[in-house]
Amino acid sequence: MTSTQTSTEQGDACAHTPQPTLVFVHGFLDGAAAWDDVVAELGERAADAVCLDLQGMGARVAAPGPYSLDGFAEDVAGQVRRLDRPVVLVGHSMGAQIAELAAGLLEERVRALVLLTPVPLAGTGLPDEAMQPFHALGGHPEAQRALRRQLAAHLSDAGLEKLGRIGDPVEAASVGVFADLWNRGHALGAKESHFRGPTLILRGEVDPFVTAEVVANAVLPRFSSPAEASIAHAGHWPQVEQPKAVAGILDEFLLAAEATLRANTDAKGWTHAFAQKSSAAFAEAFANEIVLEASVLTHPVVGVEQVKAVMGTASTIYEALAFTRQAAEGPRTYLEWEAQAFGGEKLFGITILTRNDAGKIVRAAIHHRPLGVALKFSVELGQRLKGRVDASHFLGGA
Structure with missing residues (x-):
């Protein structure tokens, strides 16, 4: 060698x-x-x-x-x-x-x-x-x-x-x-x-x-x-x-491959956490200063303890969840998903994960649709987290 x-x-x-x-x-x-x-x-x-x-x-x-x-x-x-x-x-x-x-x-x-x-x-x-x-x-x-x-x-x-x-x-x-x-x-x-x-x-x-x-x-x-x-x-x-041309194409391919692999890794980790329906499973990927934004929240939730509580509880509301596409660019990974809750009602959305240099998630932005089911999800999430997360984060909260 x-x-x-x-x-x-x-x-x-x-x-x-x-x-x-x-x-x-x-x-x-x-x-x-x-x-x-x-x-x-x-x-x-x-x-x-x-x-x-x-x-x-x-x-x-x-x-x-x-x-x-x-x-x-x-x-x-x-x-x-x-x-x-x-x-x-x-x-x-x-x-x-x-x-x-x-x-x-x-x-x-x-x-x-x-x-x-x-x-x-x-x-x-x-x-x-x-x-x-x-x-x-x-x-x-x-x-x-x-x-x-x-x-x-x-x-x-x-x-x-x-x-x-x-x-x-x-x-x-x-x-x-x-x-x-x-x-x-x-x-x-x-x-x-x-x-x-x-x-x-x-x-x-x-x-x-x-x-x-x-x-x-x-x-x-x-x-x-x-x-x-x-x-x-x-x-x-x-x-x-033509070594310069080979190196250029190889470098471009590796950049794309790294983004694909990162997206696949993030998707697997995120999917695993939802499958476990456990706050601890989410916490493994989060930085201490993580910020969670979502269309089911009235304002962001900040900090690993609060965010893992929200995500762990949210995972128990979903009856089914499947990630359908993923992509990555720089520190961000984009995950498209489909879900089911409340006895068969369909939800669709996109999750954007931003990681720091250490690979920990510092920001998660989760976009739900349609609006009616998203609003219902917010109310349900607030009720299940009553006394654990400030109620003002959820629809109908104080």
């Missing part, structure tokens, strides 16, 4: 940032150094990034086989577990197959998945004659460089030589093994992906190997609502050909 920081430095960086660590997985005949330019372009976003070398390639070229996609994935998963923090897996080409399999092993530890010029997990299924040029690369630096130039669109001489020097030391006998692995793929490639989190599929616009058709037919359909983008003037190695 190589990294932009030592393991101690990585741990210190993680303690000061809520962002998951970026873990980069290289492709066929490449190594960790293939990600250098993208990591540099990402700057602070990749301050604790980890770039892995797979067995038999890169700095681990001497690592013995047998080699398999499952073995590579288990190795990646083991290294991620040792990091002991959430990650975003970024896999290139054959590394995309491995990253997806590792994500399935790591489950919730993986916050997002990025597949760059991804070889389909099911493999490419090329016939033997088409695979011969790949098998012949072992021990032939000129052939390796010629193939890289053929599959790239904007690869500088320096970039070509860098990739070539990474691939040159790979054992000749291993080259064909690695090629057959990505070509034959994995049985899970015939099924819907096990990874359900935010996913970005990114390809070089003029990649002659992982074409737009390959992505559309063999990659995208396996994921739920994946983001998709292409890099202009890039072939099969966009991270070397």
